[in-house]
Amino acid sequence: MHTALLARVPTVTAQAASGADAPARIAPGNAARSLKAGGLTPFTATDYPGLLAAVVFVQGCPWRCGYCHNPHLQPRTATSPLAWTDIMAFLQRRVGLIDGVVFSGGEPTMDPGLHQAITQVRALGYKIGLHTGGTHPRRLAQVLPQVDWVGLDIKADFEQYERITQAAGSGVPARASLQAVLDSGVAFECRTTAHPDLISPRSLLRLGRTLADLGVSHYVVQVFRPQGCADDRLNAHGHALRDWPDEATRSALAAMFPVFQVRQP
Numbered sequence: 001m002h003t004a005l006l007a008r009v010p011t012v013t014a015q016a017a018s019g020a021d022a023p024a025r026i027a028p029g030n031a032a033r034s035l036k037a038g039g040l041t042p043f044t045a046t047d048y049p050g051l052l053a054a055v056v057f058v059q060g061c062p063w064r065c066g067y068c069h070n071p072h073l074q075p076r077t078a079t080s081p082l083a084w085t086d087i088m089a090f091l092q093r094r095v096g097l098i099d100g101v102v103f104s105g106g107e108p109t110m111d112p113g114l115h116q117a118i119t120q121v122r123a124l125g126y127k128i129g130l131h132t133g134g135t136h137p138r139r140l141a142q143v144l145p146q147v148d149w150v151g152l153d154i155k156a157d158f159e160q161y162e163r164i165t166q167a168a169g170s171g172v173p174a175r176a177s178l179q180a181v182l183d184s185g186v187a188f189e190c191r192t193t194a195h196p197d198l199i200s201p202r203s204l205l206r207l208g209r210t211l212a213d214l215g216v217s218h219y220v221v222q223v224f225r226p227q228g229c230a231d232d233r234l235n236a237h238g239h240a241l242r243d244w245p246d247e248a249t250r251s252a253l254a255a256m257f258p259v260f261q262v263r264q265p
Contacts, residue, residue, distance in 0.1 A: 035113030134177025
């Protein structure tokens with residue numbers, strides 16, 4: 001079983017990304033220059049199924065999910081903490097050492113520079129992965145032809161999204177984003193972060209039926225983990241969830257999908 005595909009805290013600073021041995025910097029287009037990267041993980045075996053990858057963490061997210069593991073990436077600062085040219089130089093040096101690059105966040109589809117950035121990274125020969133909550137379905141649809149795999153977070157029933165995201169009407173773009181991914185033919189998984197204070201076993205089953213009816217074939221329940229979470233209420237009730245959801249709920253969900261997983265913390 002894969003470990004959780006939740007975004008980890010970025011681990012590379014701007015100095016480490018540029019490096020004394022960096023090749024000549026690539027001159028990106030204006031769109032790529034605007035990509036606001038808040039961090040870079042140089043190596044991961046869990047964020048892109050089956051591939052060794054690096055993760056670019058994009059700044060900004062319009063939603064405020066309590067269980068977010070990177071709340072420091074929710075705001076968009078005036079300047080990017082990591083220069084895109086430094087990230088490209090870093091990725092040039094890793095060609096042949098890793099297989100893919102994952103754009104995560106924050107919420108990568110919030111950034112208008114995402115398409116140009118993906119274009120440049122793909123030109124280096126990397127497979128492209130994308131972690132998204134589906135906040136911006138039009139931009140998601142724009143980049144999907146250049147993406148090889150998507151991890152799409154589905155928070156809850158689309159009518160109940162505001163309870164998780166604290167953003168009115170957020171279920172509408174999430175539903176549109178799911179349809180865009182389904183229509184694209186890109187390999188993907190849907191995953192739901194599960195905490196008993198936020199979603200009940202009954203609600204999980206209802207959500208599972210909705211996703212299965214829409215054509216989702218790979219569904220993952222990610223059990224809440226407190227690392228990085230800034231919500232004291234969720235953390236207080238989230239340290240002993242290894243047996244949650246219950247076995248009956250897991251079995252019922254497994255019967256709905258060709259591929260079903262529960263990812264523990």
